Amino acid sequence: MTTQMLQEIGEAGDAAARQLGQNAERLAELGARLRALDPPLVATIGRGSSDCCALYLKYLVEILSGVPCASIGPSIATLYRTPMRLAGSVSVAISQSGRSPDIVEMQRAARDGGALALALVNDVASPLAQEAEILLPLCAGTERSVAATKSMIAGLVGGASLVAAWREDRQLAAALAGLPDVLRAQAAPPPATILERLANARSAFVLGRGATLAIAAEAALKLKETCAIHAEAYSAAEVLHGPAELVAPGFPVIAFLPSDAAREGMLPTLTALADAGATVITIEAGGADESDRLATARVGAPLLEPIVMIHRFYRLAEALALRLGRDPDRPRNLRKVTETV
Amino acid sequence: MTTQMLQEIGEAGDAAARQLGQNAERLAELGARLRALDPPLVATIGRGSSDCCALYLKYLVEILSGVPCASIGPSIATLYRTPMRLAGSVSVAISQSGRSPDIVEMQRAARDGGALALALVNDVASPLAQEAEILLPLCAGTERSVAATKSMIAGLVGGASLVAAWREDRQLAAALAGLPDVLRAQAAPPPATILERLANARSAFVLGRGATLAIAAEAALKLKETCAIHAEAYSAAEVLHGPAELVAPGFPVIAFLPSDAAREGMLPTLTALADAGATVITIEAGGADESDRLATARVGAPLLEPIVMIHRFYRLAEALALRLGRDPDRPRNLRKVTETV
Structure with missing residues (x-):
């Protein structure tokens, strides 16, 4: 059985290539505009x-620019009706469908509050896309699987290309240019031994640190x-504190190990968890798959690794769902577009 | 058996009274300073x-002032060494012990980046307290239980009194003044029927919306x-999307229901979860305990309800631990002070 989820995971490289090609000019303009604006905050x-x-x-914005970045809960606009103070800032709304009313309303509130309103949206005919001053289309194409994969990869690529353009980061830009081929080449199924180790899990931790916390x-x-x-x-820096x-014994811990400065600090944490009995599976760049290690393709910038890692992880999630007798395209309780008011 | 955790839950009202009394003058000065600074961001x-x-x-800052608030991961300073751009902003470091090296280092980085450095710290002799330009002592007294309760309540009171002083919010200030007595009077154990419903849980969701998301x-x-x-x-606005x-059937969902604008939107979500088989227990202000409802004392401002709610919840957690044959003062894998580098 080929699931829609598996098919769309396979389309992620093409989606990334399409987006990077189509947005090149917009990104150059946006980068110049952000440098001129010099925002004190990204919302x-x-x-x-x-x-x-x-x-x-x-993580990309804070690590590469030192500009603080705040996720604003839509309830501030939709429930509490507080006018946000965002003069001189940039707001970035991210959505596949662009149709959730609360996201649209919060984007409007951010714009009313003085923010330059950007949107990373897959459906360019959506209300959220219309509301934006600057639109970065995700170019992922129609996504039919309930579990978003290629649109999520496209969103990560959109975020990274936005930061690369703003900061004129040549290393990041060069690595981004090579990313579609890296994703296209990364097609191996996960080893059966890893599926076996996770097959009886009812509960698990997924760890990251720095930028890999986002994909965790x-x-x-x-x-x-x-x-x-x-x-x-959990952040690998927090998991020992209470969680x-x-x-x-046997509690599964899946750890996204980055190649950057965050790596070293994660290793003693994983040892401590293994000593307490945890079954630790790492996902890291390079090398080969093992029964406790999922290897991902290398890419030219550590901050892009999370994109390659989550891409490989999606295949693991899809294969595990099938192994558990579930259809990842037909979850029991979910539907595709959620509309919170 | 009386646990240290139970004893310290009982001391929360006194701790709040001590803090509000001792910090009154500092808070008035701090409020004036924040109004003069008019920060575009709270980190x-x-x-x-x-x-x-x-x-x-x-939530308090964004709802009552519209100023965006960003949690900054210490790794930005400790691992990535990025100079943060926080000129004109306020940074608020929060800690019981004030001794975690990464928190101290991030606070220093925020100050170097131009932020007015505040600290809400229980141990006023700690490095974090020394590093602050303005210290708001939590005044919780020595906390011996591994599970923080009165110091957490004290931190919430510190946050609310900081915002009340800054915004000159008389309703919030008046409700804060009455809070210690509300906490002192709230001493009833949770109903055995609620403990019974949770006794076989291995997994659960805790829901909030707006300010109650923090206590969830x-x-x-x-x-x-x-x-x-x-x-x-989970936010009640997100839990239906995938989680x-x-x-x-029988999956426990504990929901902190606020009395403010966030309440109405939560009710259909709870109905949908109950329809899917969940065992829903609500915690809300006023009324009486029932087998699926934990009642909390009323306080004069909806935004202070989370403090009263978490205080009552602590007794539930303590009683449930004992019901499960566990000693909440002696967890298997934890220790009191964690020092992440």
Whole structure:
């Protein structure tokens, strides 16, 4: 059985190539505009996977520019009706459908509050796209799977290309240019031994640190959505403080290990969790798959690794869902477009 | 058996009274200084329960002032060494011990980046307290229980009194003045029927919306720490998007229902979860305890309700831990002071 989810995971490289090609001119203009504006703050607006994408953008912005980045809950506009003070700032709304009324309303409130309103949206005919001063189309094409994959990858690519253009970061831009081929080449299924280790999990932790924390959040959401495993994301810097009380023999811990400065600090945490009995599976760049390690393709910039890692992880989530007798395209309780008011 | 946790929950009212009394003059000065500074951003720094406290502060600041509030991960300073751009802003570091090196380093980086550095710290002799330009002592007294309760309540009170002083919010200030007596009077144990309903839970959702989302995060952390229940916090606006796939008959959902504009939107979500089989327990102000409802004392401002709600919830977590045969003062995997580098 070929699922829509698997098919759309396979389309992520093409989607990234399409987006980078089509947005090149817009991005150059946007970069110049952001340098002229020199915003003291980036505000992000998104829910679910899009909020994970916003968290990735936050790490990129803060690490590469030092400009603080705040995720603003739509309730500030929709329920509390507080006029936001965002003069001189940039607001970035992220959505696949662009149709959730609360996201649209918060974007309007940010614009009314003085922010330059950007939108990363897949459906360019949507209300959110119309509301934006600057639109960066995600170019992912129609997404039919309930579990967003290629549109999420496209959102991460959009965030990274936005920061690369703004900061004129040549290393990041060059690595982005090579990313579509990296994604197209990364098609191996996950080893059966990893599926075996996760097959009895009802609960799990997904760990990241720095930019990989954002994809840990996305991976945990996908494990809930497609496999009904109660996976929760944690910073590797926090998991030992209280959450680790859950760890008993066999408790699964999936760790996205970055190649950057965040890597070293994660290793003793993983050792401590393994000592408490956890089954630790790492996802990291380079090398080969093993029974406790999922290898991802290398890309030229550590801050792009999360995109390659979550792409490979999606195949793991899809294969695990099937292994558990579930259809990832037909979850029991979910539907595709959610409209929170 | 009387646990240290129970004893310290009982001391929260006195701690709040002590803090409000001792900080009155500092708060008046701080309020004037913040109005003169008119910061475009509040940056918060905290981990674990203190980060939940920072999330409460975020909702108060954004709802009452429209000023955006960003939680900054300490890794930006400790791992990535990015100079933060926070000129004209306020940074608020929150900690019981004031001794976690990464929090201290991030606070220093925020100050170097131009922020007015505030600290809400219980141990006034700690490095974090020394590093602050303005110190708001939490005045919780020595906390011996591994599960922080009175120091967390004190942190929430500190955040609310900071915002009340800054915004000259008389309703909030008046309600704060009455809060210690409300906490002192709220001493009833939770009904046995609620403990019964949660006794077989291995996994749960804790829901909030607006300011109660912050205490949902804290409550979920406490259920993990004291009861080894995998409780995860969600916004009631997000839980149906993907996480709800976990909900099967008997899956526990604990919902902190506020009295403000966020309440109405939560009710259909709870109905949908109950329809999917969830065991829903609400915590809300006023009325009486029932088998599916924990009643909290009323306080004069909806935005202070989260403090009263989490106070009552702590007794539930403590009683549930004992019911499960666990000693909340002696978790298996945890220790009191964590030092992340």
